[in-house]
Amino acid sequence: MSAYILETRDLALAYGGFRAVDGVSLRVKAGTIHSVIGPNGAGKTSLFHCLTGGRKPTEGDIVFDGRDVTRRPAHARVGIGMARSFQVTSLFQNLSVRENLRLASQGRDGDRALAFWRPVSAGRAHLERADRIMERLNLSARANAAAGDLSHGQQRVLEVGMALCGEPKLLLLDEPTSGMGIDDIPVMTKLIADLGRDHTVMLIEHNMGIVMSISDTVTVMSRGKVLVEGRPDAVRADERVRAAYLGEAG
């Protein structure tokens, strides 16, 4: 088995005539935290949509864990070990925290949840996983609260937890700190660093503090293309990266 859990080749995604992802080839080494950064509109989320199956790439292919998953629908990628969180919080707002996590655990088994004759309580493994992850997220005290009633910071943590319930080999997190208050960010940073010990993590993030402190590799995207890739300190020092961010500001 190769050391890379994910490889893309010349990946492109066009919205109409506009190429949001424009020929991206990258490789994610198993067991690392690999961050993707870049100015607003660089195509980071669009890249994630392709990787997770939310959208079909218009060109190129994706190999995950030794198999071509380019045309595999999103739900079918969970069972082989991919899970994602969303930039814009996407939870089951009216359901309890525990039920959110239980459903996410159940999703790992896909169509086996079609069993309409079995009580939910028979799926003990799902309940246990939900409780274990709730503990890890520090949300046990809010187990029975509706997800929509959590604070924004807690909702972001739950958003990451939902992906965790898929017991993925590769965890794709799209701006987990988006909209979070300054007080909550260290909690999230610690959580992600912690997850990086058991999973390969791909992370989109605007917060440079987090990116530089926990990443093994950083890919910088700009206008749909990979601009620079390397270790955090090398990327930080790169002139082109500075120019890209400045270009956005100016």
Place this chain on the structure above:
Amino acid sequence: MVPLPKGVWGGTTPAVLAILALLPVAVPSATLATEILIFAMAALACNLLLGYGGLLSFGQGLFFGVGSYLAALAMIHLEVGLVAALAIAVAAGAAVATAVGWLAIRRTGIYFVMLTLALAQMGYFLAYTLSKWTGGDNGLLDVPRPPLALFGVELASLDGAYAYYAFVAVLFLAVYVGARRVIDSPFGSTLVAIRENEARAAAVGFDTRHFKMLAFTLSGAVTALAGALYAMLINYVPLDNVAIAMSEHIVIMTIIGGTGSLLGSLLGAGTLVLVGEVLSAIWPRWPLLLGVGLILLVMFLRRGLWGGVESLIARYRRRGEAAE
């Protein structure tokens, strides 16, 4: 104290048992009581789609009609017994609903609703056109009500109104308990998840189309069972059974009772059948009042009659706690 039964036999099931026992004496006739249960069954099936799956289907009348026609035709032409006729209706309802679901779930929102409507309309015209079989406008006459028999052994005649009520009540209980099991299953909980947030449900690994289709299959099976029982009740299959108005009727019962609550469906069906019975004797334009009632309900009791009952209970409890 005796511990309360848990699971599908606990909760609202004892209340349903009590209602089943009291209904034939509480309403003017056993026939009316039977009609209530039959429509409650159809509303229950609609509720699975609408209340739990968030799927507004106007195909319910089609499934009801398919059950009515197929059970009646099987009894008339193939001379099958009661159990076989019901089984045929259930299988046909499941098959037709699966097909309707398979097509309709390719779209969401308003387009989904329009597809169910269009397919139901096609079913209606098909029944109208096949008048050699369905009787067309005149309806299918002389539908028998065979005795309850298993393996050729006759167990009970269902000719009496009370005997037939008892038979339907047993089936209703089975459907009710079954529906509670379905709601509380991995499948039911996933259906709710899809209603809440389909994109997230797909992202955590569910192929949402499979779940929606199964919801249609189950709903169609139960609705067709209700249709077959209705044909045997009135010994007749009017073309109305398969009309859009039947779908409307079933959907309105479900909403009046309260979506997302199984007991609500019984309440909704009971209310509509009873109100219709009483008002139609006084004033033939009574559906006008029904319209007004529906408007008030949607504006002031968003969770339906059962939602209203629940908030009353909650208020009563709170007052009880405050008094202590």
